[in-house]
Every structure is written in C-alpha cells, then in structure tokens.
Amino acid sequence: MTVVAIVGGGITGLALAYRLRSRGKDVVLLEGETRLGGNIQTRRRDGLLTEAGPNSFLDKEPATRELAAAVGVEDRIRAADPAAKARYLYTRGRLRAVPASPPAFLKSDILPLGARLRVVAELFTGRVSGEVDESLGAFGRRHLGTTATATLLDAVQTGIYAGDMEALSVGATFPQLTKLEREHRSLILGAIRTQGAQRKALPAGGPAKLRGALSTFDGGLQTLVDGLATMLGPAVHTGAKVEGLQPGHGGWRVSVREHGRQAELMASRVVLATPAYVTAGLLRPLDEPLSALVEGIAYAPIAVVHLAYAPGSTPAPDGFGFLVPGLEKRRLLGAIHASTVFPFRAEGGHVLYTCMVGGARRPDLVKLDEEALVTLAREELKELAGVTASPVFAEAIRWPRGIPQYNVGHLERVASIDAALARLPGLHLAGNAYKGVGINDCIRNAFALGDMLA
CATH class of the missing domain: 1.10.3110.10 (protoporphyrinogen ix oxidase, domain 3)
Incomplete structure (x- = not known):
C-alpha cells in the first residue's frame, strides 16, 4: 500500500503525478470529470483556437519548462508575437497606451x-x-x-x-x-x-530560455495537458469521482465511483488537488473546522466571450489587449487581442478577441445566458474599442466559481490549514486556491509537494 492517490486532474494534479512518478513513486490520479485539465480547455473550430480558461503563461518558471520537456512538448512552446508588446487601459473615456x-x-x-x-x-x-x-x-x-x-x-x-x-x-x-x-x-x-x-x-551569452515571454503551446495550453495524460497512461482515471475518505491501517481508504461502479482504493497518502469548495466537502466528515477554513476561500465568477471577425471587416488591433479599471463602471473587465498575440490561433486573417466579463465586482453578469453575454461583449467592444463589425463566430463560457480570491486574512487562513492538516497525517492539499493562482504557481508548488512526498 505505497501508492499515492491524487484527487483532481487539473494542472496541479497532473504535474504532481508526473513529479512523483519521476521520483519512483506509484501514483493513481482520480478525476471526476470525463476530461483532464480543469479550467485549461483548448477548443478548435472553424480555423480558430480558443481557450475556455487561462490563455497563456510567462515563460520564466523552470518547473514549467522541465514539465514541458519531460512530456516532449518543450519545442512546441510559442512566444507571443512581438507586435503584442503594447498594452492598453480604458480610462477617462478612451483606450490609452500603458x-x-x-x-x-x-x-x-x-x-x-x-x-x-x-x-x-x-x-x-x-x-x-x-x-x-x-x-x-x-x-x-x-x-x-x-x-x-x-x-x-x-x-x-x-x-x-x-x-x-x-x-x-x-x-x-x-x-x-x-x-x-x-x-x-x-x-x-x-x-x-x-x-x-x-x-x-545574468550570465553573458546564456540561453534564451526563461526570458519571461508571454507564451502558450502550438495547439494551445491543452497540448501540455494531453502530453501529461499520455505519459501517465493507465495511472489516470477519468470519470472517477471520490465520494469519501477514511484513515486507517497506516494509510487511507478512498471510496470511488468510477463510471457508475463503486470501488475502494487503499493509499499510503492522499493529495486533494481539487477546488476548495470540492475539497471542503471531502474534508467535512473528517474535520469540520478544517473544512470550514477551506470552504471560506471565495471564488470570483468569470465569463469568457470569444468574438471572431472576418478578414478585412475590422482592423486588426495592435498590442496584447486592454483592461478596464473598476472606476470606469463598464461591463467588460478587459479583452485580449488573441489573434495579435498568437496569430496562429486565427487562420486566414480572422481577428479574434477574447473578452472577460464578471469578476468579484459584477458576479451578476456571469448568470446571463450565452446570447446575452455575446451581445454584452459586442456592445462593449463597440463603445470601448470601436469594433462595429458583426462577428462570424461567437461563444461564451461561464465559470460560476472561476478564480480563487486571496482576500485579507488569506495568509493566516492558509497557515491555519497547514497546521490543521497535522491532525490528518498522510493527507495533503494542493491547487490554485492556496499559494498561487497561475499555471506556473500550480506547477512549481506541485513539484515542491512531490519532492516532499518522495
């Protein structure tokens, strides 16, 4: 019973599974959904490559590079186009260059x-x-x-x-x-x-890697997820929902419903790499105060709206995109000029915008249906950026609990969570709810935990 059970197949769980395997540990990864990657989800349609969640990462984290190399996709890292360097803010009635x-x-x-x-x-x-x-x-x-x-x-x-x-x-x-x-x-x-x-x-003549360039993968961020899934092979179980945990006999008994069938797994250690609200539910029967601490981590809802325009119907925007401060009282948080940043994501000269709506200030907007969100994004792009054309492609993705909020008291909360875990030896928590929300943070923290458990 030396297997480590990882609950959750987002980038944290996948990176942790790789790290433990590279250290000679047996692992099993249990993901309740039918797909891996969590909020990382690349979609290909009509010559467009869109991201449902995160769009990119800064190429400055050694652990991310190591992970990409290990799964054979390091040569598929694509830096943002130099034309995307400029950034804009919408302030005092118009877009202004930062x-x-x-x-x-x-x-x-x-x-x-x-x-x-x-x-x-x-x-x-x-x-x-x-x-x-x-x-x-x-x-x-x-x-x-x-x-x-x-x-x-x-x-x-x-x-x-x-x-x-x-x-x-x-x-x-x-x-x-x-x-x-x-x-x-x-x-x-x-x-x-x-x-x-x-x-x-900086060493003279050193390698050009890890310059901090905004980057993604050829094929989108899903490329890294798919590479990890292939490498981990049968250690990964999708459609495997963990329904309960019980300590005993020097390890943990994990109750799993996999594709409708009930099963039990014995593990020496368990890592919950699930969102805080899911983790809290699994912890509640074990330790109510610890569950309450985890459940207290708030999430901001977010909607992502992609709008694509036919070649020549609207000017290709320059720069990375724009953000809108809250004092402007707009309905759009900002927009990424996706086809400028990564031209390969829009074939044939199409112009692709990725718009963000909602957040902690306007959670009500994320409750709108897809048609209403698309209309909202079109209206805001017209008023803020002068985009008057009609899109040839539109889609909206809603994340009711999208981004963990590290509100005042978060550091004390995380310290209390770490201390409370001492009451449950062999159980560990991981993921973007605790010590970093970005892709690099998740991978770096997963490596650190893997090294500790090895």
Missing part, C-alpha cells in the same frame, strides 16, 4: 499630471508599522496615491484575479510588493535596485 518605461510614464497621459507626480513622490513613502495584512487598495494608496491605485493597480489585479481591490490581500496576491517595501521602503527604489542586481546576475 507606458513601457519611467520616462515614458512621466510624458504619457495614462494618468493626469497630478497623479503622475504623486507616483513619483512614492520615493518618499514610509514603511507600514508592524505586521499588517493590508488590502491591495490600502497598500496602493499609501504608495501610489488614490488615482494611480484606482486606475493602474486595479487594472493589474483585474487581469489576474478579477477581484475587489479593497478585499484582496496585498501580501497574498502580490507578495513581491510587500517584499520591496520591507527591504527597500520605496517600491520604486526597490524595483531599480532589484533590476540592477538581476542584470548583473
């Missing part, structure tokens, strides 16, 4: 002059006293001022968390910011010093 350097920022119109000068005054910001789990909004106002926080910082978090800046914990969502404050007092000074140290540390 400046790429401090001098460009001072000359830009991304913020009013007074707000830009207030950002410069960040050089004289003092540290917060004591250990305070501060909201992202409060932290931003201390360092950058009200306008820059409500415009720039809110847009950044929207692109990652689709959250509420007054609820999100800065220490949990952007730990690099609190680290800069702790070590350098000023974020600007800290960024300058850190970048200088990083440049000195």
